[in-house]
Every structure is written in C-alpha cells, then in structure tokens.
Amino acid sequence: MSIKKSPWIIHYDGSSCNGCDIEVLACLTPLYDIERFGIINVGNPKHADILLITGGVNQQNKTVIKNLYDQMAEPKAVVAIGACACTGHFFAECYNMLGGVDTVIPVDVFVPGCAARPEVIIDGVVKALAVLEKKQQEKVTA
Amino acid sequence: MNAWIWGIVGILLTPVVAGLVGGIDRVITAKMQGRMGPPVLQPFYDVMKLFSKQNLVLNRFHHDLVICSLIFTVAAVGLLFAGENLLMCIFALVVGNVFLVLAAYSTNSPYSMLGADRELLQMLAAEPMILLAAVGIYMATGTFDINLIASGTHSAIQYLPGVFFGLIYVLTIKLRKSPFDLSTSHHAHQELVKGLSTEFAGPSLALFEIIHWYETVFVMALIYLFFASRPIVGIVAVLIVYFLEILIDNINARVKWDLMLASAWVITLIFGLGNLMLLFILK
C-alpha cells in the first residue's frame, strides 16, 4: 500500500515567529481539514512520516531537529515551511541563527511565504508525498 | 467443531469490521467537528502503511511483547466467538492487555512507562465493571457459557439495566476515547505524548492498532451479549452504544486519573453492584 494515502506529520517549531506555526495548525482545522488526505498530526517523531519545520535553525535547536529527524522511521521526508525555514529570512543576519533547516538535515520540499499560507503548506505536504513514495519504492527495490 | 469455525470466523472478520467501524468513527467525529474527515477506509491505509515502514525499536523485546499481546487479544476474541466461558475470555483479554503494558515497560523510556502505569490505572478502573458484568450475566442467565447465553430465550438486559449503564461508562476506557483516554489517545495532543505507544514505530504500531480493533470488537460483543436473545436488537444496540461513545468522545475533555478511578469505581459499586444486589434480593 502506498504511503501516499496515510502520511502522518510531526511539526516542530524551529525558531519561527509563530506565524507559520499557527498556519500549520490551521491546516488541521475545519476550513482546511488536511485529514481529508489521511494526514494526522501525530506529534511523535517515531510515528511520523513527514517532518514539518517552521522557522530557521539556531544554536540550541539544531540538535533537537537532528534528534527528531534521526528518530523518524524510514521512509521519511522533511518540509521546510516559511521563508525562515527555507533560508533564515531576515533573521539570517542575527547572531544566533545558523540559517535554513537544510543546514542541519536534508530538506525535501521548501515552502515559501511569510507567513506561509495554509494552501501553500498543504501543497508542500502533497509534494512531499511524491518524495516519500519515491523513497519507498527505492527501499523496495534495494 | 462448530465452535472452532465460529471462533475462526470471528478472528478473521474482526479486523475488517473494526477497521470499517474505525473509519466511520473518524468520519463521524470529523463531521461533529465541522470537518470533512478522511476516507472511510483510512484505518486500513494507516495500518498498511505502518507495516511498510521501518521497525524502529529500543531493544529486541518490545516488538515481541506486542506480538504476544496480539496473540492473547486475538485468542480472547476467538474464544468469545467460539462460545467459551465468558470469564476465561475476559481473562484472556486481560492477559493481552498486560502484555501490552509490559511491552511499554520493556522499552525503558519515560513517556512509554508513564503510559504503562496509566494503562494499569485504566485497567484498575475498568476491569471490575467488566467482570461484574460477567457475573451479572451469570446471575441473569444462569451460566458463564457464552454459547448458552447467546442461545438463551431471554436477554440479560431486562435484569441488568444498571450493569449495562456501568459497562457503557467504562467502555470509554476500553475504547480509548475522551474523557478516559489517559494512557494513550487517538490524538497525540496530550501530556504523555502517545503514552503507552510512544515507542512503537512502524509495524509495532500497526500491531497496536490491530490489537485495539480486537479489543473494540470484544467489548462490543460484550454489549451484544446483553441482547443475545434478539440478534437484530443486539446489533442495533451495539451501533447505538458505539455512536454514543463517539458523541461522548466529542463533548468531553480528558479527565485526570483520580476522577477516572474514583468515578468508575463508584459507578461500578452503585450501578453494577447495586443492580446485582437488587437482582439477588428480588430473585
């Protein structure tokens, strides 16, 4: 069975301003209702397929992000949500920032926006599904 | 021989029925929350996906203990459908549950173990009522033998309204629904992360879901036994009770363990034992 029909997500707030966070949460709620696609926010890396990260990486949370990523079961995908998660946005200039999420873990999908809108977030997750499916097939053939 | 066939049919049909019921549950829940909800077959998609994932473990035992739990839970359902002794079936289910708790303990991870302790608390709250229901059914029908209960001429419900109510009360614990989803909930937004199942990943989690399906069918069958003499009424009653549980799930916050334990025991004593005492005196 394809992983496409049941992607479970975990959301971690890197060092975002909450703007993208609440938009991720808004995706769960009645207007956007991502459970239509079988998506559940499981909140536990061991159960999740897709790691959504909002906000950039700073000194302290880089190990957290790495830990969470390591604890996810293969196949897994990472979606960086919002300008900060993609590049660090204008916080990139701050002394405590390392930059986008791709500085610590491989990112599969970048979702732009400040704050990223729910529609775009859903779009990003759907893109991640294709990535996941590919990884799954690779795993089967390997 | 007939019993064996029934048992096997029960074991085979349970995942299908429970999965579908689970899917319908999720759709109804979504509708109650003003959402569309997932496809009805979503539980199957979930479980199949989980089987296709990596099996992340902390040590080589906890996955095995989940398998043990599944074996006994399946056995409980099998024995139930085969028409064996009701108490023995319940004990088999308890053993299945104990193995699940042990699996959580064996991971040696804080949230998982806290979940295990909470699960024990849930068992402590729910088990008396379930066993008392069995005693009630015995008092009403004169037997613990499920075959005889099911083929009896009168239903236990007419003698046991209080017991039935008590059972519905603790059913929420068994179905892991609000307000009593303390050890692990369908939604992860609780203080214990996923509690009991925090450390189960991939196939282990899939097994955990399947165990839950069997458990669901088991308790629903228990409800059915109250109406056993009239199968149609029984099935309707089961559906109504399940719908009621969904409704309760949606209109309650999760309570704390002390309230759960105290209220479950008080309900068990007042409605369960009270009903039985009345029955004993009047008979």
Place this chain on the structure above:
Amino acid sequence: MAKRTIVPFGPQHPVLPEPIHLDLVLEDEMVVDVLPSVGFIHRGLELLCQKKSFQDMVFVAERICGICSFIHGVGYCQGIEKVMNLDIPKRAQFLRVFWGELSRVHSHLLWLGLAADAIGFESLFMHSWRVREKVLAIFEETTGGRVIFGAAKVGGVRIDISQDKLDQLAIALDEIQKEYEPLAKVFLEDYTVQHRWSEVGYLSKEDAHQLGAVGPTARASGLPQDMRKLRYGAYEDLEVEPIVETAGDCYARCVVRVKEIYQSLDLMRRVIHKIPAGEIETKVTGFPQGEYFSRVEQPRGEVVYYVKGNGTKFLDRFRVRTPTFANIPPLLQMLKGCTLADVPAIVLSIDPCISCTER
C-alpha cells in the same frame, strides 16, 4: 522518598506548539520540582536595529511573534513616534485599535482552541479555530495578510478601510459573535472543562503582583491591570474597563479571555461607530533622537518597548519585554504541586508565546 521520576517535558512535545523545555520531577503524578529552560527560539533580533533602519524595524517587530504581530508593530511605532514627537491622525489611531482588537479576538480564539486541545477536547479546538478563520478572513479582506500583514508603520497605518467596508465588517462581527456565543458557553459551563481547570494552577493576588504577572494572568488573579487604561492611541476616546476574575486558577484565566473576546468585539463596533474621517498617516522626516518606554496591551498582557535613538537611521537600542517573559515567574509558582496532567493546562494558561519571550 528520594526516588522520583524525572522526565524532560519538551522542547518537542505535541501539546506545546512551541518549543519550551521543563525538567519535571514527579512523585506518582505530582510535580515536585520544575526547572524551565529557554533559548530554543532565541534569534537575537533586538540587535537587528543596527542593521535595519528604524522604519524597517517595524517588520522585525511584527515578526517577534506571528500571533500578536500587529500590536507588536503598533507598540514599536508608538515608541518611535513619541521619540520623534509625531502627531498621528485620529483615523490611523482608530484603525490601529480596530486591527489590534481584532488581533486580540484572533489570539484569544487561538488560545481557547489550543487550551481545549491540551486537555483533550478536540472538537472544541476545531470549533474555536473554525470561528477564528472568520476573524482571519477580516484581516485578509482589509489588509491582504492572514497573520502577519504589515499594516502599521511609523507615522500611521499603510492601508485604509473604506466606510462601506466598515459597515460590512460590523455585520461580520455580529456573525462572529453569534457563532462564538455557544462556544463560549461550553468553555464556561462544561463539567470536564471545569474539572481540568478549576483550582488548577492557583496564583494568589499577592503572588501575581509580587511575581510581576501581566495581562489575563494578572487579571484572573484579581489585579485590575490593563495597559489600555494608559489611554494610548485611540483608547483615549474608547474607555476600557479591565475584566477581572478573582479565582486565580486556570479556569479564571479562561473566563477572562472568553469575556475579553466580547469586550474586543464591542470595542471594534465602537471603533466602526466613532471612527473619524481623515488622513491615515503623517509624513516622517528626520531620525529619532531620544528614548522612550512604550507600553501597550497585548492579548497576553503588557508589552514594553524600549527604543533609544541617536539621531541616525539606526537605533541605539531596541528592546522588547514581552508579556510571556513576565509571566514565567508566576508560571513557576503555579506549577508547584500540580499533577503531570495539569502541566500542559497550566503552561498554556498563561498563553505562552515563546517566540516573543526569546526573540
């Protein structure tokens, strides 16, 4: 009993939308010791004032927090405006109040949802956020943004709302209120909600004052403290009475917020009613020279902006003291002796905004 359970609560934890970490020491489920740690979101944005001009800093201020974004912008602008002695048109001030109060409604609804979710009341979460989407729709209609919309600027606001639109909004507000009412009733009357919040996370009036609680946290403990009483901006013309509860527990904090939503909706209606015609901004010339502590009321409480200009386009110092920062000591007080199940409820009861706190 020296043997205790010690668990890390966070930084990643499903009930916490944001990373905060607590070392929890438990006995059975009783919390006997708690030690917080912060810094997971610390970016160091205060120092951006040396790289961005004081006018660009509005955008930084708005991104201190994506929930109370607009009021952050207003607070900052107000500080600069005082330093530069700018006179802001009345209409701009009224619009600021309108969006500000709308932000409060959006923030409180968001909080109601998250708090309900933390106690396992998913359907209440869903319905709170369903109503909240209508609030966001107003933001989108009037500014184009949903959560961060950059409407504030030094010297006024960027966008005007036409009179027709304002009239339509009055109707929309009524609709929101109508949908909100049954929801509020559940929060105020449901048994399980009360079980989870009543007598949980108690903070006495004295402690609230001593420990410097602000916003709904202080008001729920009986302190009538609301920075809108400073009558900044258009609050000069719009009298606001702080909503005060005396129980000091999580439930009281919920009640305060539930009632404040009504208050804010009412304020917005008065804004629509009273808003004068005219310009929406004054022209800004020169650079700020001087200092000011600008205090405004966020949904979470008092926020303090300290701006110090040195006559160039870069500020000397840009400092924010956000409400959550002030509410951490009261939070530690509340967590004493609670149970593990109460921890998320209590942490959320101050409506923590970690990204504000750590900047």
Place this chain on the structure above:
Amino acid sequence: MFEDQEIVTIERSELISRAQKISKEGYRLVQIGCTKQSDHFQIDYTFDKEYRFYNLRLSIPLDHPTLPSISHLIMPAFLYENEMHDLFGIQVSDMILDYQGKFYNIAKKAPFATISAADTTTEKG
C-alpha cells in the same frame, strides 16, 4: 496620549536599598534592561504601580561589568539578570537561579557587548 515616565539615576551601591524600598512600596518589576553606550552599560530597572512608571537607572563600566542581584528581593529579576549575563556579559552575583551562562545557550559570547551601535552607524550611516 503618552504616559509620563519618571527616570531616576542612582549609584550601583544604592541599588539594593532602592529596590527594597520600592518593592516595599508596592511597585512591581516591569523589566530590567541593559543598553550599551560608548563608555558604559546603562541598566534600567523599570517598576510600575497602578500605571505609574518609575525607572531606576544606573551605569556600570564596560570592563568587568558586575552587578549585585536583586532576585532575593524581587524573584522575577533572576530571568532578566540571567539574560543580561548572556547577552551583555555582565556578571550578576548571587542570583537565586544561576543558569551559568546557559540561559539562551548562544554560541557567541555576549553579542550585545561586542558590537556597539555607534560602530555600526559609523560604518553604514
């Protein structure tokens, strides 16, 4: 309408007694802030009582800046003091909870003390 703000400059040695006095009078601590000036750190202790703004200001030297902690008198101060330590490198003695420089856990030591605002303005201004 802007509020009146009373800013009083004090000596470092006075800090404890002033803080004690003002907290006895029923003021609450609003914030403690630090601003790097070209030749000193300006420390602000902001208090409030029924919307009355009262600020104690003192200055300490840039080299080896030290401060006594007022967290024994006013508990919430420990957060601000730890913050000052991490961002400005100010040594605050006797805090009730000392994070030992790990409050924000930043890689760079005292970032606010190393770059001065005046420097950047001359570069870019």
Place this chain on the structure above:
Amino acid sequence: MELAIFLIFFPLLPAVLLVFSKNAFFQKWITIIASTVIAAASVLFAIQYMKGSGEYSTFICPLPNQLIMIGDIILALVFLFICRKLPLRRYWIPLLVIVQYGLVLFYDFSGRMPEVTHYLYLDGLTAVMAVVIGIVGTLIAIYTVGYMKHYHHEHPELSNRTHLFLATIFLFFSAMFGIIFSNSITWIYFFWEITTVCSFIMISYSREPIAIQNAFRALWMLLVGGLSFALAIIYLADSGYTLELQRLMMMPVAFVLLPVLLICFAGMNKAALYPFGNWLLGAMVAPTPASALLHSSTMVKAGVYLVIRCAPILKGTTAGAMVALLGGLSFLAASAMAVSQRNSKRVLAYSTIANLGLIVLCAGIGTSFTLWAAVLIIIFHAVAKALMFLCVGTVSHQTNSLDIEDMQGLIASMPYVTIIMLIGLSGMFLAPFGMLISKWAVIQALAIRSPIFPAIVIFGGSLMLFFWTKWFGQLIAIPNARQQNLEQGIGIEWVALWGLAILTIAACVCYPLIGQYWLVPMYGWNPMLYDKIELSIAIMLGLMLLPPIILLIRKKHLVYTTPYLGGANVANPQEFMGSLSSPRPWAFKNYYLTRFFGEEVLMRWTIAGSIVLLILMFLVEKL
C-alpha cells in the same frame, strides 16, 4: 498411617543433629538429606491419601493427656523464658501465656478433658498440606543453607547461629505435620504453639532491636490466637462434647458454633487476617527463608487449614458469612495497601494476607465449590509465593536492596533469577497460571451467592493485577546499556529456585489432574472441570508457550533507536539535555497511589472494620 507418624517425628532428628553441628558442611548435608527424605515421604503420603476418603488412626496412645500436659508445661516455660527480659509495662504478654496455659493445665489436672479415641485423621486435605510442607518447605530449607552463608557474610556483626536457624526449621516441620495430621484438638493446640515459638525464634534471629520488637509483636498477637484456642478447648471440655476435630464437625451447629468460631478466630489470627495483619508485616525483618517458610507458604497456611476444616459448621450460618466477610475485607484491604508499597517484601507480605483472606472467604462460605477453590489457592499460592520470596531474597543479597524500583531492568543484570521471578509473578496473577485460575474458580463459585462476594474478589483481583504488573514491568524494563552480571555467588539456592519455578509451571499444567484426582474425591464433581473449560485453559497454556519462543527468535528487520525524550536526547540514552544545559539522567518510578491506597489512609478503617466484623461474628452466634 506410619508415614504420618514418621513425618511428625523424623524432622526432630535433623533438628537435634543440627543444634550440635556448627560445621557448615554438616549443616548442608544434614539439611539436604533430611529434606529429601521428608519430601519423598510426603509425596508417598500424598499418593497414598489422595483418593482416600479419610482415615482415622487406630493406635492407642499411652497416657495421652499426660504427655500433652508435659508438653504444654514445657512450652509454657519456654514462653515465659522468652518473656523474661520484657519490661514490666508489657506485662500482658506473659499474662497471655499464664492465662491460657493456666486454664488448659487446670482442666488437664482436674481430669475433665474428654477422651480422644482417634488421635490422627488423614484425608485429601491433609495430603495437600503435607505436599506443600514436604516439598515447598524442604526446598526452602535447602535454600536456607545457601542464603544464611550470604546473610552472615553481609552482616559480619551478627553472631552466626545458622545451625539453630536450621534446627528451628526442622522443628517447625515436625510441628506443622503435627497440626495437619492431628485429630485431637489438644494435640493441635500443642503443635500450634510450637509454631508460634518457631516464628518468634526466626523473627528475632538477628537480635537487632527492631527484630526483637517485631518478634514480640508477632508473639503476643499469635498468643491471642492461642488464648482463643485454649478457650475453645475449655469450652469443649467443660461441655463434655468432644475434643476430636472430625467429630466436632459432625455435631449439631447450634451446640458447637461458639468453640468452632473460637478455633476459626485462632486460625484467622495465625493467617494474619485483619485486625492481626500487622504481625506478618513486622515479621518481614526475619531472614527471607523464614518469611517464605513461616509467613507465606506454610505456617500461615495452618491457620487457613483450620478454617477450612471448620467449614462444615460455618456453612450457611450468619457467623460463617462474617468469617467470609472478614476474609474478604483482608483480601481487599491488603491488596489495596500492597499497591502503595515499594519494598518488595512488604508487597509480598500484603499479597500473602490478601490471598489468605481469599481462602478464608471461600472457607467461610463453605460450599463444596468454594472449598474447591480454596484448596486450589493454597496449592498455587504456596508454590508461587515461596518462589517470589526466595527470588527477592537472592536479589537483595546481590544488589543490597529490597526496593522494587531498584529492580528496574534486573533482567539484564540477573537474567536467570529474573526469569524465575517472572515465572513466580506470572503464577501470581497471569492467566492461565495458578492464581488466576483459582480466582476464576472463586468468581465462578461465588457467583451464585450474594454478589457482594464476587465483587470483593473482582476489586481485590484488579488491585492485585495493578501491583503485580508494575513490578513485572519494572523487572523487564530493558536498560539501554550493557549491565554487569550479578548472578555470581548464587550456589545451592538455584536448586530451590528452579525447583519451585518448575513446580509453579507444573501445578498449572496439571490443573485438570489436580482437579480430577485430588479435589473431586474431596469435594465432588465441579462444573469447572468440564471439557470446554479445560480446552480453553489448554489453549491459553499453549499460547503461553509462544511468548518465550517468540522472544528467543532473533529478528533481522529491527532498527535500533533511542528513546523519545522530546528531542532533548544526548549521546547517553539514559540522559537528556537538562534545563541548565548539561545532561541530566531521566528516571522513571512507578505509581504508588498513596493518596488512595496508602497505609495511613486504609489501615485505620481496615482495623476498625475487621474488629467490628469480629464482634459481629461472635454476637450473631449468640442471637
């Protein structure tokens, strides 16, 4: 018959020999040989009487009363000797001795004791008890040899009196066989008090103040039981009915209910039911073999044995219902209080009280089905509980702790002991192992009675499930790092540990056989034996074979990871990144729910409730 007499007298031989052998080698071999002989004899005895419907002794005892009189005098002197150093304010302890022996001896001297014709009575129940004492008891005796070596190694400050300890054990065997084989109530009384002396000696073994104090508490509480026994004897002697237990049970209920209740009282007192439960908890200061032998698997069983013997009179009476309720109360309260305990020996002690309460509950109701269940519990409990005590004793030697929380992940450091312990634990509560079968039998048997009784069993059973499972879980919480093996130095103890583990499993596997060949002759056919049930138990047993097999299969597809710690993981999986930015070990301790089930909360009510029930028990008899 000869076997029975042999079993009573033979243990005295090793007892005497051991008193004089201070050499560890001799101690060891005397114990092993004597134990083997006793075990073999008791098995032979059981086989002989398993199917028999009861047999009276026919021999004629010369000067029976005089013999017992001399014995009683000696015992009374021993008691007074024990009490010689007691402070004056504890005058009631010698007073209890003087009163009861004074009364009994007075009747002896005045020659008012009725004649006894059958001194012994042997039937299925005695066979059960004989096997329990003969096999479980002797395994514990063998274990003691190894245990005491460690014990003195660890406590060099104590003087080594192992030979006396072992001698006491054999003296105790003799007394126990005496109790169960005797038909004469005066004989039972004599042996009864010997076990009390043995208990005192063993509890006070270490001679530390706490041990002495608890030993005296046990002594006076048990003497209260003795007094009650003495009163029963005097009542019977005075009324001239009979002093034969079996004949007493055939008398009309109305005549003999009071003495029977007095005997039951003595039995419940010995079985540590509330309000006397506390002596058993205090007795846990004794070396572990003593706890296993006296205070869980045999001596306290003598108490319930007597109550079971009294069942024919109790059956159907209100007083009998009170006895049952007393048992039920003890079962419920002790199970609840066990939840709040973290000291493993205290948990075991509470669960012992609970199980004894359950047996008394069954005996008080006294129908054949409930007696059936009661005997089943005696068997399963004796085996599994002795095993648990011995395991705990071994663990505490190797790790210096009795705390259950310190046993976290024990499976890594002491794999074999833990596996044995898991067998014992499974035996205590997991279906289809012993205790659960018994509990199921009890619920089945009680369901036709007033629902109060099944409710007590159900609630108590759920509590037991709680505290056993959390212990079980703590043992198998597998540590993330390799542990040092702590099993070196366990010697002869293995014999007892494995022996009891195998017995636990065997008892479970043989359940239908026990039922058919042992219990059916005693109490008649039971619906619990019909094919279908046996089939489901067989299925469950079969399934129970699977877990070990599954656990042994090596799996390849597993991927190892670290525990979920909220993302705050550090290199060591036992630690997380703490708030002060340094790694901090996380820890997990179980729930103890002291607010609900703490001793402080429940003890007062339990004692008060049981005293009320006791008073009621004697009152309703009067009515």
